[in-house]
Amino acid sequence: MIYWDLFLAFFIPNIIGYGGGPAIIPLIEAEVVGRYGWMTAQTFAETLALGNALPSPIATKMAGYVGYEVAGIGGAFIAVAATVLPSLLLMLGALGLLYRHRESPRVKRMSQWVRPVIAMMMAWLTLGFLLESLNTSGAVHTLIIGIVAAIALIRLKTHPAFVVIGALIYGGLFLG
Amino acid sequence: MKKQAIKKQGASGQLFWAFFRVGIFGFGGGPAMIPLVRAEVVTRHQWLTDEEFADVLAIGNTLPGPIATKMPGYIGYRVGGVTGCIAAVIAVIFPMIVAMIIMLGIFSRYRDVAWIRGMGQAVVPVVMVMMAQLTWDFFDKSQAALGWLASAVLAIIAAGLIYWLGIHPGWVVGAILVAALLQPTGTKKVEGSA
Numbered sequence: 001m002i003y004w005d006l007f008l009a010f011f012i013p014n015i016i017g018y019g020g021g022p023a024i025i026p027l028i029e030a031e032v033v034g035r036y037g038w039m040t041a042q043t044f045a046e047t048l049a050l051g052n053a054l055p056s057p058i059a060t061k062m063a064g065y066v067g068y069e070v071a072g073i074g075g076a077f078i079a080v081a082a083t084v085l086p087s088l089l090l091m092l093g094a095l096g097l098l099y100r101h102r103e104s105p106r107v108k109r110m111s112q113w114v115r116p117v118i119a120m121m122m123a124w125l126t127l128g129f130l131l132e133s134l135n136t137s138g139a140v141h142t143l144i145i146g147i148v149a150a151i152a153l154i155r156l157k158t159h160p161a162f163v164v165i166g167a168l169i170y171g172g173l174f175l176g
Numbered sequence: 177m178k179k180q181a182i183k184k185q186g187a188s189g190q191l192f193w194a195f196f197r198v199g200i201f202g203f204g205g206g207p208a209m210i211p212l213v214r215a216e217v218v219t220r221h222q223w224l225t226d227e228e229f230a231d232v233l234a235i236g237n238t239l240p241g242p243i244a245t246k247m248p249g250y251i252g253y254r255v256g257g258v259t260g261c262i263a264a265v266i267a268v269i270f271p272m273i274v275a276m277i278i279m280l281g282i283f284s285r286y287r288d289v290a291w292i293r294g295m296g297q298a299v300v301p302v303v304m305v306m307m308a309q310l311t312w313d314f315f316d317k318s319q320a321a322l323g324w325l326a327s328a329v330l331a332i333i334a335a336g337l338i339y340w341l342g343i344h345p346g347w348v349v350g351a352i353l354v355a356a357l358l359q360p361t362g363t364k365k366v367e368g369s370a
Contacts, residue, residue, distance in 0.1 A: 014241040016349040021206035021242040022310055030338075030345050042296065043284075049299040050279060052306055056199040056272035057206040057244035064273030065280060076273065084265060087241030088249040092261075095235065095250075102234040109356040111237070112321045113330065114349055119314035120331035121338070121345065126311055129304035137297045145301040153305055159203070163302055171298025176291030 002071045003078050009036060010063050010082035018111040019118060021059035026121035028062055038070050041132045053161040059083055137175055145170060187256035188263040194221060195248045195267040202268075206244030213247050223255045244268060 013027030025048065033044050051061045060083055067079025091098065101107050133142040145167055152158040152166070194216040202209035210233065217223050224232065236246040245265055252264025286292045318327045330352070337343045 012346045016240055016346055016353060018240050018353070019207075019314070021244065023314070024242065025307075025310070027345055027349070035344075042300065045300045045303045046283070046296050047276070047280060048306075049303050050276060052205075052303070054272050054275055055201060055203045056269060057202075057209065057242045059206065059242040060245060060269040061272050061276050064269070065276040068277050069280075076277070080269065080273065083242065084245045084249070084269070087239045087246055088261075088265070090239055091236060091246050091250050092253055098235045098238050099231065102231065102238055104238075105361045106357050106359075107238045109359070109361075110353050112318065113352050113356045115314050115318035116322065116327040116330040117334040117345075117349055117352060119311055119318055119327075120335050122307055122311040122314060124335070124339065126304055126307040129300050129307060133297070133300040133304060137300070141298070142301050145298055146305055149302045149305040150308075153309065160306065161203070164299060167298040167302045168295040171295040172291045173294075175294030175297050 003074065005036060006067055006070055006075050006078045007082045009038075010067075010079045011086060014059065014083050015086055016114075017059075017118075018114045021057045023114075023118045024059045025062070026118060026125045028059075028066075029125055030121070032066055038066065041128055042136065045129055045132065049164050049167075053164040141175060188252075188259045190221060191248075191252050191256050191260045192263040192267045195252070195264045196271070198244075198248070199268040199271055202244065206242045209244045210247070213244070213251075217251055223251060 009031035010028070013024045013031060017024035017027050029044060032038050033041055039047070047062065047065055051058050051065075054061065060080055063079040063083040064076045067076035069075075071078070130142070130146075133146075137145075149163050149167065152163050153160065195213075198209060198212045198216055202212050214229055218226055218229050232247060232250055233243075236243050236250070239246065245268065248264035248268045249261050253261035256263065283292065283296070287296070315327065315331075322330070334345075334348050334352075337348050338345050
C-alpha cells in the first residue's frame with residue numbers, strides 16, 4: 001500500500017534523525033532512492049538542489065515533494081504528517097518529562113553518538129553524487145562545476161540559491 | 177506569558193504571519209532558522225521570554241526530527257491552542273512545499289528537451305559540494321564531542337553494517353540511540369557498538 005510505504009519512508013528517518021532537518025537527508029535518501037526506488041540519484045539531487053535554494057525547513061520540503069510525486073496530494077499530506085507529527089506530538093505530550101531531562105547527559109549522548117553515523121552516510125551520499133555526475137556529465141564538467149561551486153559556497157559564502165542558478169545556466173549552455 | 181489577553185482567534189492569525197515570515201526568510205534548513213524564530217517569538221511578539229525560548233529549544237533538541245516544525249508547533253499550541261499549532265506549522269512549511277511541487281513539476285515536464293536536461297545534470301556537482309560541506313560539519317562536531325578515534329570507529333562500524341551487510345540504517349541508528357540511552361552515565365564514553 002503506497003500510503004503506508006510513504007508513511008514509513010518518512011516516519012523512520014524522522015524518528016531516528018537527531019540533529020535537525022539536514023541530518024535526515026541521508027536517511028531519507030536511503031528510503032526514497034535506496035529502498036523504494038521512487039527516485040533516481042539524479043532526480044533526488046535535483047530535488048535537493050531546489051530544496052537548498054528555497055527557504056523553510058528542508059525535511060518538510062523533501063517530504064512534500066516526494067509524497068506528491070509518488071501519490072499526489074494525499075501522498076504529500078501523508079509524507080509531511082509522518083515528518084512533522086511524531087516528534088511534535090511527543091513534544092506536546094511529554095513536555096514535563098522532556099523538560100526534566102533537557103540537560104541530561106544521556107540525551108546529549110544520543111545526538112553525539114548518532115552524529116558520526118550521519119556524517120558517514122552523508123559522505124556516502126556525496127560519493128554517490130560524484131559518481132552520478134561523472135557518469136552523466138563527464139569528468140571535465142563535474143570538475144569545473146564542483147570547484148566553482150565549492151569556492152562560491154565555502155570561500156565566498158555565496159547564497160546557495162545563486163550557486164544553483166549559476167549551475168542551471170552552465171548546464172543549459174554547455175550540457176544540453 | 178505577557179500577552180495572555182490576546183484572543184485565541186487573533187492569536188492564530190498572528191502566529192500564522194509570524195511563522196510565514198520565518199518560513200519564507202529562513203534559508204539553510206531548520207537549525208539555521210532558529211534565530212528567526214527567536215526574533216518573532218521573543219523580540220517581536222513576546223510570546224516567550226528569552227529563558228522560556230531557550231528551554232523550548234533544549235526540549236526540542238531532546239527529540240528527533242526537524243527542529244523548525246517542532247518549535248512552531250509547540251509555540252503555536254502554547255499561544256493559540258490546537259488551531260494556533262496548526263496555523264504555525266502550516267505557515268512555516270506550506271508555501272515552499274507548493275513552490276517545490278510547481279517548479280519541479282514544470283522542470284520534469286520538459287526533461288526531454290536537451291538543454292533542460294543539461295540544467296538538471298549541472299546541479300548534481302553543486303549538491304555534491306553541499307553534501308560534502310554537511311559531511312564535514314557533522315564529522316567536525318562529532319570529533320569535537322567524541323574525539324577522532326571514537327567518531328571514526330562508530331562511522332566505520334556503521335558503514336560496514338549498512339553498506340556491506342545491507343542492514344537498514346534505521347536499525348543501526350536505533351541501536352545506537354538505545355545504547356546511548358541505556359549506558360550508565362559517569363563512566364567515560366566507551367564507543368557504542370550497534
